[in-house]
Amino acid sequence: MSQLCVYLPPFSSDYSGVCSCLFDLNGMVIIHDASCCSRNYVSYDEPRWFGNKRPIFCSGLREIDAILGDDDKFINKVLAACESMKPEFIALLGSPVPMIIGTDLDGIAQEMEERTGLPVFGFNTTGFRYYNVGAAEAMLKLAAFYGQKSTQPIPSTINILGLTTLDFSDNSNAADIRNLFEENGFKVLGNYMVGCSLPDIQKSAQAEVNVVVTQSGMPLAAYMEKEWGIPYVAATPLGYSGSVTVLRTVKQVCADRKSQVIHAEGLHDGEVLILGEQLIANSLRNALANIYGVKGVTVGCLFGLDKALAQDFDIDIRDERQIRDLIASGHYRKLVADPLLEVLIKDRDIAFFSLPHVAVSSKLYWHRYRTFIGAEMETFIAQIAKTPEH
């Protein structure tokens, strides 16, 4: 029962992460489910859904299909839809029922690829993992399939990895981050995965450096470093000074070709607790430390902890009870998190700072999202630092 969520909804899951990444591409995406997971994605996890038309389908899985494991019925449905949609690729996504009955999505993808001549990607998504795992898989599969490595990187080019609307919503954030680099002398080849095309993905193998802006981009960064020799910088540009730090580090990595995770110096477990996406939270911590000297900041990772990005005292959050216990411990005097988490504060002396996250609160705050680059975030960071502790 310790995993019971009393106040919080389930966070966005892996199939939403895959769908989010594929949204801007001309592919056909099919979630193999009974319409519950696909509805979940389009209704709650995709800020771009409304007013857009995208080929994301539900397979209409029914009890008898699950019992009989009727792969052919699924395959034929997809092939029929493919005839009329003329997609550039097909993506097949699992959900809890296919996971339980062991549907072989990779195998079905392979079979369908032979029958259609199109690239078909099978994703063994389960609904039991967080969105960032699905997003990571989607980016990795696309890059591995479409990426075309040339012998030399193109100077002053970058890819942005892990840019999803589940992390940055659908305001100007994605464009702002891209513009930050473009306006400072870098050409963005692959904007994984907002506003990204298949030709962009092909070219992305020629980038000089990768900039990883959320933890979902880390597996692709590791892959590109190993396969294509592209080093990375792991940090989200925030505000003014945080953005300057990222730009400076990218220039340095262009020169020395050594990957860097940006961490402020002298950090310790302290009075500020940031609960959220690990890399965004890290970057916020860096800004607090570097600009205001607030170094006692702990990151609680809501979507899994990547050791390569973490400080020793950072926390891998497992369930809502752990969050309640952390907040009630009296150790932290300031909490930065999605507004839905505010209800978990019982101590009135803890100051709360709202940082909405689509993967936590869905559409509740996605139109009140913070702008990551520029004045609004700079003010927010100052507010956290300067608010006196009670």
Place this chain on the structure above:
Amino acid sequence: MKKIAIYGKGGIGKSTTTSNLSAALSKKGYKVMQIGCDPKSDSTKELMRGVKVPTVLEQIKKHGKEVALKDIVFEGYNGVLCVEAGGPTPGIGCAGRGIITAFEKLQELGAYELFKPDIVFYDVLGDVVCGGFAMPIRGGYADHVLIVTSGEMMSMYAASNIVSAIQNFGKRGYAKYGGLILNSRDIENEYELVSKLAQETNGPIIGVVPRDGIIQKAELLDQTVVEAFSDSEMAHCYKQLAEKVLEVCPHV
């Protein structure tokens, strides 16, 4: 690495045959891993001197995310690496899903990369009754499937079903059917009956294991024949069969 799945009707002698093959190949200097894929989890018993090793699923239940390879891979006779997937209590849960979870855990923990076995045997429960029990045939796992059968009708019927499952996956480029191992029950015209099955399923009889009381004697000692009676005719027979298995299951 050669990855071979051994299928066949329940009770036909898959685990005994597989364990003796593992023992024989280990004596030839190969690093062998045997993975039992049956909720009964007794595939590797004779390689472990009768000790039932903790199963992958038991250990996942006990240790959660912290489960490590040392909790699930055990060294048995002559260095054979023994793993039991495990499964639910009879009558509840989902055994097929259990196999999938166990396989995913072995892969996630990098068992094949760490131990680098030359040969991996998957000893799989009876029929391919659902997706879970087809897991060893699927991409990334076994490259070859061998089926243990006798000349008894139900055993051959099961063998025929298994071949259908393999062919069904043929379009996906999965494991290839390598042939039949005839585990004799001394029924009338047994070789002819199984030869006919071999012809119909388009796979050879790669070896014949005669019926011999020495197998039971070894079982009573909780050992394989290769270990307990290493100079016996039966041990010699298993060693020959092991040679043949290597021959019909080339590297992929």
